[in-house]
Amino acid sequence: MRMADEAEESVPALRYEERPDGPAVVLLDQTRLPAEEVELVCTDVPGLVGAIRSLAVRGAPLLGIAGGYGVALAAARGDDVAEAAGRLAQARPTAVNLAYGARRVEAAYEAVLRAGEGEAAAAVRALEEARALHREDAEACARMIGHGFALLDEFAPGRSLRLLTHCNTGSLVTGGQGTALGVVKEVHRAGRLRWLWVDETRPLWQGARLTAWEASRAGMAYSVLADSAAGSLFAAGEVDAVLVGADRIAADGSVANKVGTYPLAVLAAHHGVPFVVVAPVTTVDPATPSGAGIEVEQRPGGEVTELTGLPSVGAREPGAVGGAGFALAPVGAPAYNPAFDVTPPELVTALVTEQGVLRPVTGEGIAELCSTSRGE
Numbered sequence: 053m054r055m056a057d058e059a060e061e062s063v064p065a066l067r068y069e070e071r072p073d074g075p076a077v078v079l080l081d082q083t084r085l086p087a088e089e090v091e092l093v094c095t096d097v098p099g100l101v102g103a104i105r106s107l108a109v110r111g112a113p114l115l116g117i118a119g120g121y122g123v124a125l126a127a128a129r130g131d132d133v134a135e136a137a138g139r140l141a142q143a144r145p146t147a148v149n150l151a152y153g154a155r156r157v158e159a160a161y162e163a164v165l166r167a168g169e170g171e172a173a174a175a176v177r178a179l180e181e182a183r184a185l186h187r188e189d190a191e192a193c194a195r196m197i198g199h200g201f202a203l204l205d206e207f208a209p210g211r212s213l214r215l216l217t218h219c220n221t222g223s224l225v226t227g228g229q230g231t232a233l234g235v236v237k238e239v240h241r242a243g244r245l246r247w248l249w250v251d252e253t254r255p256l257w258q259g260a261r262l263t264a265w266e267a268s269r270a271g272m273a274y275s276v277l278a279d280s281a282a283g284s285l286f287a288a289g290e291v292d293a294v295l296v297g298a299d300r301i302a303a304d305g306s307v308a309n310k311v312g313t314y315p316l317a318v319l320a321a322h323h324g325v326p327f328v329v330v331a332p333v334t335t336v337d338p339a340t341p342s343g344a345g346i347e348v349e350q351r352p353g354g355e356v357t358e359l360t361g362l363p364s365v366g367a368r369e370p371g372a373v374g375g376a377g378f379a380l381a382p383v384g385a386p387a388y389n390p391a392f393d394v395t396p397p398e399l400v401t402a403l404v405t406e407q408g409v410l411r412p413v414t415g416e417g418i419a420e421l422c423s424t425s426r427g428e
């Protein structure tokens with residue numbers, strides 16, 4: 053029963069495929085959801101970079117997997133693998149998983165070349181490494197879900213829960229069931245989800261379009277709310293815990309995630325509600341000392357000033373970024389459009405990774421997490 057449920061909920065977000073016309077990375081085009089389930093076939097690295105920039109493929113763990121398969125694709129095509137890895141790693145700046153995935157597969161490719169086994173063998177090895185990364189992410193999801201569920205049970209033993217989430221952190225953005233939304237799914241399977249509050253997640257509606265899509269496929273009781281309505285929900289005592297993902301976690305435990313996450317953390321602290329971040333260890337970046345060092349992607353202003361940016365909310369060409377939508381602001385209005393914000397560690401009640409629960413979130417704890425994951 054459990055297996056059938058999981059199969060039903062799982063989403064074929066991304067796969068690598070040998071096609072009659074050559075290899076390809078095939079994506080479920082997330083800019084078209086929830087209106088249509090359309091696949092986007094990327095036969096080369098520029099095509100995949102375009103899909104990453106337009107958010108056809110998105111979310112930190114899936115970006116890592118896409119980056120890995122992108123390098124494998126370049127290797128299979130006989131392209132310049134180092135150049136491809138560089139282009140992929142830099143396609144978006146904030147989610148550290150993207151560079152991690154691309155560089156990891158590049159390193160596997162280079163190691164075979166250095167051993168003198170030639171480009172064909174190196175390309176085979178690159179694909180193996182990308183598939184391993186994909187598999188490991190699915191396994192990490194399963195472990196995070198177990199730890200996250202146990203943590204919620206500790207907060208509210210045996211009780212049903214009203215959970216609030218932001219952006220989209222489910223099967224659409226991981227190799228498995230998801231990070232934060234994966235935990236929500238487990239609470240639902242256990243019959244303990246009283247309600248899921250889904251922040252719409254302006255400006256690109258990842259909550260309204262994608263989390264609501266996953267929640268309804270899973271049969272959850274949920275409501276979509278305007279991001280600005282969260283405060284009144286907390287004030288009314290309607291939220292038992294907040295669960296979110298992460299794009300990069302700095303060495304001091306600062307968490308970069310979809311813009312709008314930080315205000316939720318402030319609200320949660322004010323109202324004494326647990327604020328839980330669920331992310332794989334690949335999202336931790338020990339090379340970035342603090343939140344101030346995290347590069348936050350700035351996106352086109354049209355995503356804020358126009359009702360557009362996505363084919364599912366306006367008449368647009370797939371893969372396009374910005375412009376040509378229904379005007380929400382005077383023509384030419386300047387906009388502030390950071391894609392992410394940074395939550396300081398003192399506002400994070402707990403960080404759930406595949407290795408367990410870090411609580412409180414401190415630089416020492418993060419350092420230990422990183423050394424454990426390197427097997428030290």
Ligand code: MRU
Pocket residue numbers: 107110111112113147218219220221222225226231232258296297298299309310311391
């Ligand atoms: O701009 P996006 O849609 O790629 O942003 C995604 C997020 O912020 C997610 O919350 C984060 O990557 C975690 S996904 C498990």
